[in-house]
Amino acid sequence: MTSRRPPRTELTSSCEISITNNLSEIARVAALVDRFAADHNFSNELVVALQVSLDEVLNNIISYAYDDEGPHDIVVRLKIRCRNIEVSVSDDGKRFDPLTTLTPDFTSKPRVHGGVGLYFVRNLMDDVIYTRRDGVNHLQLMKRLKE
Amino acid sequence: MKLVVEETEGVTIVEAYGRLDSTTAKEFGDRLIALVQAGRCSLVIDLKNIAYISSAGFRALLIANRTTLERRGKLALCGVIGEVKRLFDIGNFNEEFLICPSQAEGIGKLRA
Numbered sequence: 597m598t599s600r601r602p603p604r605t606e607l608t609s610s611c612e613i614s615i616t617n618n619l620s621e622i623a624r625v626a627a628l629v630d631r632f633a634a635d636h637n638f639s640n641e642l643v644v645a646l647q648v649s650l651d652e653v654l655n656n657i658i659s660y661a662y663d664d665e666g667p668h669d670i671v672v673r674l675k676i677r678c679r680n681i682e683v684s685v686s687d688d689g690k691r692f693d694p695l696t697t698l699t700p701d702f703t704s705k706p707r708v709h710g711g712v713g714l715y716f717v718r719n720l721m722d723d724v725i726y727t728r729r730d731g732v733n734h735l736q737l738m739k740r741l742k743e
Numbered sequence: 744m745k746l747v748v749e750e751t752e753g754v755t756i757v758e759a760y761g762r763l764d765s766t767t768a769k770e771f772g773d774r775l776i777a778l779v780q781a782g783r784c785s786l787v788i789d790l791k792n793i794a795y796i797s798s799a800g801f802r803a804l805l806i807a808n809r810t811t812l813e814r815r816g817k818l819a820l821c822g823v824i825g826e827v828k829r830l831f832d833i834g835n836f837n838e839e840f841l842i843c844p845s846q847a848e849g850i851g852k853l854r855a
Contacts, residue, residue, distance in 0.1 A: 619765055619766070623766045626762075640794075640825075644829075644830075647762070648795050648797045652798060654765070655799060715834070719833045
């Protein structure tokens with residue numbers, strides 16, 4: 597008699613947080629990433645990649661995406677799917693594709709500050725996808741989970 | 744964020760704990776500048792207990808470094824290890840700072 601394996605269940609897990617466009621709100625996202633990482637035993641390297649990338653993306657949105665003074669919601673979702681961790685960030689700010697930013701000029705003296713944040717994101721994540729739909733920016737950051 | 748500040752042989756040692764990101768960078772930078780403005784222009788900043796540094800944190804470090812140099816002082820970093828070292832490498836920040844392997848060597852460089 598052949599023993600039957602139990603049906604394969606895909607490990608899918610996700611969480612979501614909505615913040616307003618205030619720099620002090622980024623700490624709430626960092627706390628959520630910490631909890632999610634602890635629940636799923638993420639490596640320190642992965643936690644750092646996620647935390648630094650989200651810090652850069654959110655700081656950029658909050659600092660530059662809005663022309664008005666009003667409150668705006670930014671939604672961050674974390675999801676594990678098919679051995680990938682997927683992070684999505686949605687905001688209704690100005691159209692901005694972070695993939696179009698140039699590599700910073702590392703040779704300039706004194707060093708200029710601009711540009712290194714999104715350069716970090718592109719280096720720390722395995723894949724970055726930008727789309728704009730119905731006036732909303734959607735940024736997807738992906739990192740493969742190591743076996 | 745937690746900073747432990749000590750004075751040894753005329754050099755100020757700052758041990759930083761936690762994360763250097765958008766949430767903590769401003770306070771971190773302000774406290775470093777306050778030290779420099781109070782005349783403590785020989786600074787060793789120990790980063791070994793820092794989990795990660797985002798560009799906001801690097802900006803605070805660059806500004807502190809520049810402010811120290813403007814006051815004819817010196818700033819050294821130590822404890823640049825692990826993930827923090829990787830971020831220094833990715834961001835090409837190694838050339839921007841005097842980086843020493845230990846607090847003792849940082850103190851030695853600043854007293855030289």
